[in-house]
Amino acid sequence: MKNNFSVLYLENQLCFPLYAASRLTTKIYAPYLKALDITYPQYLVLLILWQHQIQSVSEIGEQLLLESNTLTPLLKRLEAKKIIVRKRSKTDERTVMVSLTPSGEKMKEKAQTIPTQIMGSFQGEEISESELLNFQKTLKKLVHILGSKSNQ
């Protein structure tokens, strides 16, 4: 029988494992990304640009659930490293368009091997592929629900 405070135990909560898993995942990426001299959030921005070539700050923000208060400094750091270019739109002076430099474009090749290596870290005897797929499905739902709850 659960007492009233059992809900306050760390292991009974959903949020702590999410927080831990997120940080541990970032740590797994770190050595691979360090070879490219980028961080995990910077890698996420590059994933978008490798796919879409050019995006506004807010378009990037919509996909990563981040806003300009986080993105502007991050993008300036990527620009300082000559990986991207930031340029005000001619048609709407408010928006800043972000695109890759040749150097940033070239990084795509090197980055291509990362996902396979990372997914290896998620492999373990305890988790089957089908379990991982189920997990990913619920996780996606959860993000969707949390996303709608957090901005209302």
Next chain:
Amino acid sequence: MKNNFSVLYLENQLCFPLYAASRLTTKIYAPYLKALDITYPQYLVLLILWQHQIQSVSEIGEQLLLESNTLTPLLKRLEAKKIIVRKRSKTDERTVMVSLTPSGEKMKEKAQTIPTQIMGSFQGEEISESELLNFQKTLKKLVHILGSKSNQ
């Protein structure tokens, strides 16, 4: 059979959603925690102290997967708010023991309603309880696997 596409897909559908879910969860907690004038990581420390009364910095770190570089400043902020007390151990001058003040002890009552309120806001969502339990189970396994991979 796993091709490059499925690996890429899984990476993007697993690592980024973990990162997003963690941040969104913290955002959901924020208004409840603001009423107690604490942050989410500070709340995690209090969860441990409400259960164990007194813990060393490294014991807290083992449970939260954090080290003194993160914990020391965080604990100092909690001490400044008169929620906890930090005291060097008599038997081993290296270790710092952390415990609750009466004020910090009292916060347990108020905090008890938080998990229930948050879980309640998920009523009627398209995730069943059994799906959530399965999810939680895989998540814990994942944290275990990632934890062992990240510190080697």
Next chain:
DNA sequence: TACATTTGTATCGCACACGATATAATCTTA
């Protein structure tokens, strides 16, 4: 018992996150 090693915290610097606020450009509408 000296001396090297390990352990537990602390400090430093950098890069996020994010609420709050500012600012300029664009859009709405009276």
Next chain:
DNA sequence: TAAGATTATATCGTGTGCGATACAAATGTA
């Protein structure tokens, strides 16, 4: 079309995370 509202970025301040390093206390060992 002038004035108010909205939109897109940027800035600021605070609080994490975390790798690297420092340092003193405790432990191990010759």
